[in-house]
Amino acid sequence: MSDFRxxxxxxxDGLPEDADETVDDPTDDDLDELDxxxxxxxxxxxxxxxxxxxxxxxMLMTELSxxxxxxxCLMLAHVSSERDDKLVxxxxxxxxxxxxxxxxxxxxxxxxxxxxxxxxxVEEKRYGHNNSRRRNVYTVHEEPPAHWKGWASLQEFxxxxxxxxxxxxxxxxxxxAAAPKTAGKARKSPEAAGQGQDAPTPSPEHGKSGxxxxxxxxxxxxxxxxxxxxxxxxxxxxxxxxxGKAGVRMTREQAAAVAAVEAAWPAELAALLPKYRPxxxxxxxxxxxxFGRSAEQLVERVRRRWSLHGYADALLPGGKGIGxxxxxxxxLVRPSTDCPDPMCEDGTTLHMNDACPxxxxxxxxxxxxxxxGRVPDQRTDRGxxxxxxxxxxxxCEKPGKGERPADGLCSTCREEMTAATERLAAKxxxxxxxxxxxxxxQWQELLEEAYAEQHERExxxxxxxxxxxxxxxxxxxxxxxxxxxREELLREHPxxxxxxxxxx
Numbered sequence: 001m002s003d004f005r006x007x008x009x010x011x012x013d014g015l016p017e018d019a020d021e022t023v024d025d026p027t028d029d030d031l032d033e034l035d036x037x038x039x040x041x042x043x044x045x046x047x048x049x050x051x052x053x054x055x056x057x058x059m060l061m062t063e064l065s066x067x068x069x070x071x072x073c074l075m076l077a078h079v080s081s082e083r084d085d086k087l088v089x090x091x092x093x094x095x096x097x098x099x100x101x102x103x104x105x106x107x108x109x110x111x112x113x114x115x116x117x118x119x120x121x122v123e124e125k126r127y128g129h130n131n132s133r134r135r136n137v138y139t140v141h142e143e144p145p146a147h148w149k150g151w152a153s154l155q156e157f158x159x160x161x162x163x164x165x166x167x168x169x170x171x172x173x174x175x176x177a178a179a180p181k182t183a184g185k186a187r188k189s190p191e192a193a194g195q196g197q198d199a200p201t202p203s204p205e206h207g208k209s210g211x212x213x214x215x216x217x218x219x220x221x222x223x224x225x226x227x228x229x230x231x232x233x234x235x236x237x238x239x240x241x242x243x244g245k246a247g248v249r250m251t252r253e254q255a256a257a258v259a260a261v262e263a264a265w266p267a268e269l270a271a272l273l274p275k276y277r278p279x280x281x282x283x284x285x286x287x288x289x290x291f292g293r294s295a296e297q298l299v300e301r302v303r304r305r306w307s308l309h310g311y312a313d314a315l316l317p318g319g320k321g322i323g324x325x326x327x328x329x330x331x332l333v334r335p336s337t338d339c340p341d342p343m344c345e346d347g348t349t350l351h352m353n354d355a356c357p358x359x360x361x362x363x364x365x366x367x368x369x370x371x372x373g374r375v376p377d378q379r380t381d382r383g384x385x386x387x388x389x390x391x392x393x394x395x396c397e398k399p400g401k402g403e404r405p406a407d408g409l410c411s412t413c414r415e416e417m418t419a420a421t422e423r424l425a426a427k428x429x430x431x432x433x434x435x436x437x438x439x440x441x442q443w444q445e446l447l448e449e450a451y452a453e454q455h456e457r458e459x460x461x462x463x464x465x466x467x468x469x470x471x472x473x474x475x476x477x478x479x480x481x482x483x484x485x486r487e488e489l490l491r492e493h494p495x496x497x498x499x500x501x502x503x504x
Contacts, residue, residue, distance in 0.1 A: 052077040057144050060151040063117060067099065067353050068110040072119055074098055075140045091135070091395075104397070106353045109300075111138075118145045130424050133394055250286070257295035258285045261333060264299040266306050268315050272325035284330045291335045291342060297350070302332045304346065310401055312411050338362075393417070 054073055058064065064072075078090055092111075096104040114120045121139040126132075144152065151157040250258065262281075265273065288298055306312055311328055314320050322328055336346060343349050344356040389404040390397055393413030400410055409417060490497055 050077075052079075055142050055144075056154055057148070057150060057152045058119065060154070060157055061117065062150075064119075065110075065113065067106075068113045070099060071095060071107065071110045072114055072140070075114075075120060075138055076142070079140050090138075101354050103355060106348070106355075109353055130420070130427075132420055250282075254286060254289065257289060257298070258282055260295040261285050261298050261302065264302050265329065266302075266312070269306070269311070269322070269325060269328060272322060273329060274326070278326050280326065281329050281333070284334045288333050288335050293335070293345075297345070298333055301345065305332045307411060308346070308399070308401075316411070 052073055054076065058069070058072060061069075074095060075090075091104075092107040093104040096102075096107050099107075101107070111120070111122065115122055119141055121141075123137045123139070124134055125137055126134045144150075151160065258277075262277070285298065288301075289295075293301070309331070311322065311332075314322055336344070339347075339356060339359050339362070341349070341356060341358050343351055344359060347356050347359045348354065349356045387402060387404070389400045389408075391400060391410040391413055392408035393410065393416075396410065396413050398410045398412065405414070407414065407417075
C-alpha cells in the first residue's frame with residue numbers, strides 16, 4: 001500500500017458535487033464511502049482539556065475489538081510527553097474503573113489482545129521489601145510493526161475500496177456483455193432444440209457414481225426403448241470408510257482446533273490422560289466450537305478452569321487427587337449450561353468483557369432463596385453448598401471454592417509466596433555464607449599476623465642473645481689480654497712488682 005500526500009489525490013477525477021441528485025448509473029466519483037452518498041464531517045467543539053492522538057492504522061485494525069481499542073487509547077493517554085520513553089504503569093484496577101468495569105479481571109484479556117497485535121509490550125517489575133510486590137510496565141507503540149500489511153491511513157482505505165469497486169463493476173459489465181452471446185448459442189444448439197426436452201436430467205448422485213439415469217417413461221411413450229439400450233451396467237459404490245471410532249471426519253480447521261486444545265492440557269493432566277485420543281474429548285471440543293468458541297478461547301477456558309475448579313489444588317501434596325482424567329479434560333472444555341446467554345463464558349460476557357448480568361442475577365436469586373429457606377431438594381442430598389472465598393494476596397482478587405486455606409492465598413499467590421520465600425532464604429543463606437567466608441579470611445589474616453609477630457620476636461631475642469654472648473666473649477678476651485700484658489710487664493720490669501703489690 002502507498003501513502004498519499006494529500007486527500008484530494010483520491011478524487012483526482014473530480015469530487016461529487018450534490019449528494020441529493022438522483023443518478024441512474026452511479027460512478028466511482030458519486031460515492032465517497034462504501035456504496036453510500038457523500039458525507040461531510042465538520043469540526044465541532046474544540047477540546048479545552050488534554051487529549052490523546054490515536055494513530056489511524058490502529059483505528060482501522062479489524063482484529064482490534066472496541067474495548068481493546070478503548071484500553072489502548074487510555075494507555076496512550078497515560079504516556080507522558082515530557083519523557084523520551086513510552087512507558088506507562090497504571091494499575092489494572094484503575095484501568096477497569098476508567099472503562100466502566102466492576103472487576104479488574106476484565107482487563108487482562110484486552111491486554112493479551114493488544115500484546116498479540118503488537119500494539120503494546122508488557123514488562124513485569126518487582127519492588128518493595130525483598131521485591132515482594134510487582135507491577136506491570138506497559139510500552140505503548142504508535143508506529144506499526146515491520147510486518148504490518150493493513151491500512152496505514154484513511155487514504156489507503158479509501159484508495160483500496162475505490163480500486164475494489166472499480167474491479168467489481170468492470171467484472172459485472174463484462175458478465176452482462178457476455179450474457180446475451182451465451183443465450184444465443186444455447187438457442188442455436190441442436191441438442192437443446194431437439195433432445196433437451198425429452199432427455200431426463202441425471203441427478204448429481206448418478207453423475208458421481210457413473211450409473212445411467214433410470215427410464216421414467218412407459219413402453220408406449222417415445223424413447224422408452226432407447227433408455228434401456230443406452231443404460232450401462234450399474235456398479236454399486238463401496239461405502240466410504242469411517243474416520244475414527246465414531247465415524248466423524250473432521251475438517252482441517254477442526255483438527256487444528258482439537259490439536260491446539262490438547263496441547264494446552266496442563267502437564268499434570270497430560271501425564272494422566274491415555275496415549276490415544278478418547279472420542280469423548282474430541283466430541284467435547286467440537287461441541288464447544290459449535291457454541292461459537294474459537295480454539296484460542298477454548299485454550300483460555302482450559303487454563304482458567306484448571307485453577308478455578310480446584311483441579312490444580314487436588315494434585316497438590318495432601319490433595320484428594322483426580323479420579324477420572326478424561327472426565328476432567330471434558331469438564332475443562334465443555335460449554336457451560338448454567339447460563340442461557342450463549343456469549344457467557346464462566347460468568348463473563350465475551351463481547352463486553354464484563355460480568356454476565358444473568359449470572360449475577362442468578363447468584364443473587366440463589367442467595368435470596370437460601371436466606372428464605374427455599375433450597376432445592378437435590379441440594380439436600382449432596383450436602384451443603386460449597387463455600388467461596390477471595391484470595392488475600394497483594395493485587396489479587398481471584399475467587400476460590402471450598403474451605404479457605406489457613407494462609408488465605410490462592411494456589412498462584414501461594415506458589416509466588418513460596419518462590420519469594422525460597423529466594424529470600426537463598427539470599428540469606430548466600431549472605432551468611434559470605435559473612436562466614438569473610439570471618440574465616442579475617443581470622444586467617446589475624447593468625448598470619450600473630451605468627452609473623454611471634455617469629456619476629458623470636459628473631460630479635462636470638463639476635464639479643466647472640467649480641468650478649470659476643471659481648472661476654474669480648475670481655476673475656478679483653479681480661480685475658482690485660483693479664484697477658486701485666487705478666488709481660490712484670491717479666492720485663494721486676495721492680496714494678498713491689499709497686500704493684502703496694503697498690504694491691
